[in-house]
Amino acid sequence: MKNDEIKALRARVKQGEPLTKDEQLLALRDLEISNQLIQEARRAGYLQSELEEAE
Numbered sequence: 001m002k003n004d005e006i007k008a009l010r011a012r013v014k015q016g017e018p019l020t021k022d023e024q025l026l027a028l029r030d031l032e033i034s035n036q037l038i039q040e041a042r043r044a045g046y047l048q049s050e051l052e053e054a055e
Contacts, residue, residue, distance in 0.1 A: 009027065
């Protein structure tokens with residue numbers, strides 16, 4: 001899902017317009033994929049230096 005799609009969905013939700021079931025499933029799928037990529041990067045040590053710099 002691209003940033004403009006995410007922004008459009010977020011705006012609709014803020015206006016009180018519910019997402020369709022397909023839109024909800026798409027968003028959840030993309031969140032799960034993103035989370036998996038972040039977890040894999042952490043396990044590989046790619047994000048460790050970023051966390052240390054933030055402290």
